[in-house]
Amino acid sequence: MFGGEFYESSISCQLGMTETSSDHLLPVGTATSFRNKRSFRRNTRTSEMEGASLSAALLDPQPQRSSSARHKIKKPFLTKEEEERIFAEYHYTGATTNIHPLLSSLVNYTHPVKFSGFDVAEMNNLHFHMSSFSESTGLGYLKQSAPEFVNYNKRQLSRIYPKGARVDSSNFLPQIFWNAGCQMVALNFQTPDVYMQLNMGKFEYNGCCGYLLKPDFMRRPDRTFDPFSESPVDGVIAAHCSVKVISGHFLCDRKVGTYVEVEMYGLPTDTIRKEHRTRTVPANGLNPVYNSDPFVFRKVVLPELAVLRFAVYDENGKQLGQRILPLDGLQAGYRHITLRTESNLTMILPALFVHIVIKTYVPDELSGLVDALADPRAYLSAQEKRKEALHNMGVDDADILEVPSNKSTANKSNLLRANGSATNHSGDSTKSPLIPQ
Secondary structure (H helix, E strand, O other): OOOOOEEEOOOOOOOOOOOOOOOOOOOHHHHHHHHHHHHHHHHHHHHHOOOOOHHHHHHOOOOOOOOOOOOOOOOOOOOHHHHHHHHHHOOOOOOOOOOOHHHHOOOOOOEEOOOOOHHHHHHHOOOOEEEEEEHHHHHHHHHHHHHHHHHHHHHOEEEEEOOOOOOOOOOOOOHHHHOOOOOEEOOOOOOOOHHHHHHHHHOOOHHHOOEEEOOHHHOOOOOOOOOOOOOOOOOOOOEEEEEEEEEEEOOOOOOOOEEEEEEEEOOOOOOEEEEEEOOOEOOOOOOOEOOOOOEEEEEEOOHHHOEEEEEEEEOOOOEEEEEEEEHHHOOOEEEEEEEEOOOOOEEEEEEEEEEEEEEEOOOHHHHHHHHHHHOHHHHHHHHHHHHHHHHHOOOOHHHOOOOOOHHHHHHHHHHHHHOOOOEOOOOOEOOOOOOOO
């Protein structure tokens, strides 16, 4: 946690209360004398507590009362020397509200400080210093110096909170700050919108413990990461994903038209919204059949940060169910995906029947070579079928000359260009030591 290696969903704090015993019950006739004695003891206690430590009053606001005048004052948890040391070590850190030293001493893990710049934080190099940013300020730092923000979150904690203009308790997209490694992204939990669903869906996994380990390259100090980069991250294999929505089951108990949207959230280059949608099946909320064309997410640069969102709507645009799934946790094949409510509560019957394909991303210029390597028998069988067809038309095998395929020629040309080979005026390429001629 101190190294800034986790995403954190929420923090809860519980303060203990000291138990006090009630006053002894006395007969009704002795009420007056009891009040007098109690007043006398209270005055006595006041005189005895002159110069007493502040911690005794804070930690024991309702001291035990006894009928005995010899009752001793409860010993405070902090000694006079410890309290003086806390006051001496306390200094104002620039927060908007000054915190009492005794209350501040209860905070053991983090020290909130005013953010003074990434260079100052790097120079201080104190892992327990934590700064808070409004979403507008955080977006400004992301726009100006995103790699520095990522490096900052490798050392210490950062907290993002909604801007003050959100008087309607709306939320912002937390994925933007997760991409930069921000550990705590505060949202308005009372608003179950898409962004809150993303937050609950992401932290639903890992046993709902509230912590998710960040990817390796976002934790290592020797790696530099730009969340706005469109090229593959060094050491991370990009993914190719396609989703075909086949049908739905028990989506609604009314005869309404339904459709399904499939979205992906991740890095800016991986995020695809409002593009993939099935056709609307009219008057069938029980078992609609969509049989949509596969929704293709051709290149996912960072699968570890990407999540898929399935959302079912009726013909009026009302959401009937949704589900958030991490891409690196998906299993390929035919799957039933159970849906959740807007508040991410489990819906027992509603589900989607889908077919998921997840592969390693391959550039277009190398797709032919990869297909031949993946299924050489199918590649050779196609050639054999053509050879047999030519034989049926009276062509002898000896008349067929073996020539390189177009795909292999194109791949060879791409490799030659990559190795810096030149082409002469006659069209013949110079020999390269890496490519056999």
